[in-house]
Amino acid sequence: MAENRTAKAAQTRAGIVDAALTLFRSGGYDATTMRAIADEAGVSLGSAYYYFSGKEELVQAFYDQLQLEHAAAAETAYDRSAFADRLRGVMESFLDVAEPFHDFGGQFFRNAADPRSPLSPFSPESAPAREASTDLMRRAVEGSDLKVAPALRQELPDLLWLLHMGVVLFWVYDDSPGQRRTRALVAGLVPLVDRSIRLTRLPLVRGLVDDGLGVVRSLRG
Amino acid sequence: MAENRTAKAAQTRAGIVDAALTLFRSGGYDATTMRAIADEAGVSLGSAYYYFSGKEELVQAFYDQLQLEHAAAAETAYDRSAFADRLRGVMESFLDVAEPFHDFGGQFFRNAADPRSPLSPFSPESAPAREASTDLMRRAVEGSDLKVAPALRQELPDLLWLLHMGVVLFWVYDDSPGQRRTRALVAGLVPLVDRSIRLTRLPLVRGLVDDGLGVVRSLRG
DNA sequence: GTCTATAGTGGGATAGAC
DNA sequence: GTCTATCCCACTATAGAC
Numbered sequence: 001m002a003e004n005r006t007a008k009a010a011q012t013r014a015g016i017v018d019a020a021l022t023l024f025r026s027g028g029y030d031a032t033t034m035r036a037i038a039d040e041a042g043v044s045l046g047s048a049y050y051y052f053s054g055k056e057e058l059v060q061a062f063y064d065q066l067q068l069e070h071a072a073a074a075e076t077a078y079d080r081s082a083f084a085d086r087l088r089g090v091m092e093s094f095l096d097v098a099e100p101f102h103d104f105g106g107q108f109f110r111n112a113a114d115p116r117s118p119l120s121p122f123s124p125e126s127a128p129a130r131e132a133s134t135d136l137m138r139r140a141v142e143g144s145d146l147k148v149a150p151a152l153r154q155e156l157p158d159l160l161w162l163l164h165m166g167v168v169l170f171w172v173y174d175d176s177p178g179q180r181r182t183r184a185l186v187a188g189l190v191p192l193v194d195r196s197i198r199l200t201r202l203p204l205v206r207g208l209v210d211d212g213l214g215v216v217r218s219l220r221g
Numbered sequence: 222m223a224e225n226r227t228a229k230a231a232q233t234r235a236g237i238v239d240a241a242l243t244l245f246r247s248g249g250y251d252a253t254t255m256r257a258i259a260d261e262a263g264v265s266l267g268s269a270y271y272y273f274s275g276k277e278e279l280v281q282a283f284y285d286q287l288q289l290e291h292a293a294a295a296e297t298a299y300d301r302s303a304f305a306d307r308l309r310g311v312m313e314s315f316l317d318v319a320e321p322f323h324d325f326g327g328q329f330f331r332n333a334a335d336p337r338s339p340l341s342p343f344s345p346e347s348a349p350a351r352e353a354s355t356d357l358m359r360r361a362v363e364g365s366d367l368k369v370a371p372a373l374r375q376e377l378p379d380l381l382w383l384l385h386m387g388v389v390l391f392w393v394y395d396d397s398p399g400q401r402r403t404r405a406l407v408a409g410l411v412p413l414v415d416r417s418i419r420l421t422r423l424p425l426v427r428g429l430v431d432d433g434l435g436v437v438r439s440l441r442g
Numbered sequence: 443g444t445c446t447a448t449a450g451t452g453g454g455a456t457a458g459a460c
Numbered sequence: 461g462t463c464t465a466t467c468c469c470a471c472t473a474t475a476g477a478c
Contacts, residue, residue, distance in 0.1 A: 006461090008461090009461075012461085012462095033452085033453055033454080034453075034454060034455080035452095035453070035454090043462075043463090044462060044463050044464075045454095045455090045463090045464090046455095046456085046457090046461095046462065046463055046464075046465095047461070047462050047463070049454090049455065049456075050461065050462070051461095053455095054454075054455075055454075106335050106336040106337055107335065109334055109335070109336070110331055110332065110334050110335035110338070111331065112334075113330055113331050113333075113334030114327050114328065114330065114331035115327040115330070115393055115394045115396075116327055117331070120394075122394055172336055173336045173341075173343055175336075181440060184439065184440060185436070185440060188432075188435075188436035188439065188440075189436065191432075192429065192432060192433055192436065195429055196429060199425060199426065199429065202423075202425060202426075204420060204423060205420065205423075205426070208413065208416055208417060208420065211412075211413060212413055214409075215406070215409035215410065215413065218405065218409065219402060219405060219406060219409075227443070227444075229443095229444075230443080230444065233444080233445085254468090254469060254470080255469080255470065255471080256469075256470095264445075264446090265445065265446050265447070266446095266447095266471095267445070267446060267447075267448090267473095267474095268444080268445055268446075270470095270471075270472080271444075271445070274471095275470075275471070276470075276471095
């Protein structure tokens with residue numbers, strides 16, 4: 001993928017990514033033209049297309065950086081042992097890290113939503129970022145005080161990642177100042193999730209969960 | 222909005238929608254140009270833009286038609302009284318109606334995902350289609366044998382609509398032949414939802430649901 | 443009020459010379 | 461690897477025919 005034959009090529013490539021990130025930050029996705037990116041990077045339009053198949057591919061670089069920042073910010077969540085605290089920490093740290101990009105997050109999101117796009121969170125190209133993100137959830141579960149049936153525990157990181165995607169979706173659509181409503185959602189959701197998972201041990205609920213896990217597993221295969 | 226002064230205008234307008242739908246069907250969204258739509262409809266490019274502000278507005282017409290077809294196809298679901306049967310009927314009838322469009326559904330979906338786009342299912346412009354779709358869920362609940370606390374019953378149509386959106390999301394990403402996996406999801410999900418709602422009457426679960434409804438209501442306000 | 447013809451802008455993407 | 465020149469198309473604008 002990112003194997004650049006010469007050092008100079010790698011430098012040119014990095015310069016284009018830098019330029020794109022700068023312009024995306026200040027002007028959003030749609031308003032940032034490939035011409036402006038090439039100009040900012042000091043290369044021709046053709047060169048920009050030599051390194052990147054299109055504007056979309058430049059967004060992947062943006063995502064990767066956001067993911068790294070989220071992972072770093074989530075670190076403090078693992079200081080506590082209560083599952084709810086850890087989960088809330090991971091989810092809130094995303095909101096903190098992503099806040100500066102909220103205004104044009106939707107523009108990125110639009111491209112990510114295309115199933116055929118490599119930018120989709122479910123695409124093979126996104127697998128590394130997806131797994132890194134799922135790992136944040138796995139760590140929230142594994143070091144915590146949460147007691148849960150092994151079968152559910154195994155699926156939990158993936159399910160929590162899906163929940164995280166749902167929160168991100170809500171965040172994208174949230175136009176309240178400082179994304180206040182998404183923060184309220186997380187604050188309300190986390191205790192509910194925590195209690196729901198613990199309720200799993202009730203006999204009547206347990207049967208339901210087992211069947212649910214069966215559906216999940218059958219859809220994977 | 223769609224008030225056309227003369228019969229001729231209405232005919233021209235309908236012709237353009239028809240042409241767009243035909244071309245979307247055969248070639249997808251991106252590949253269909255406004256020029257081709259105008260040609261197919263036998264009008265000038267300027268005329269196409271006279272009636273529709275752009276390509277996106279043509280998609281809205283497509284959605285509206287799909288919604289109408291779904292409503293018609295869902296009618297048979299209401300013959301039965303068991304809630305699970307009614308819900309499954311509504312959900313499966315969507316899959317039946319939408320199947321011919323699956324291949325380029327994702328391209329539409331990309332535009333719909335932009336929060337600022339009128340095509341978004343949450344936009345004010347989509348309110349009529351959204352409410353019509355929610356009504357299908359309301360009818361699945363209201364004529365059924367389902368016994369559930371009034372507070373939850375009131376929110377149920379909106380919550381089921383959200384679930385439907387989730388299924389549509391899955392459907393968009395589903396590349397199995399005939400969307401077999403989405404059909405399996407619906408078949409697995411419906412009994413789970415049915416049982417979950419009934420479990421709501423358990424004292425321990427009830428407290429959880431009440432709190433969940435509290436979160437939902439606080440997010441609306 | 444409905445529609446055409448035409449001309450132009452901007453920007454994503456590509457071809458081919460160097 | 462890099463550039464220039466070009467294509468294509470969404471979209472706008474406008475003058476005027478009917």
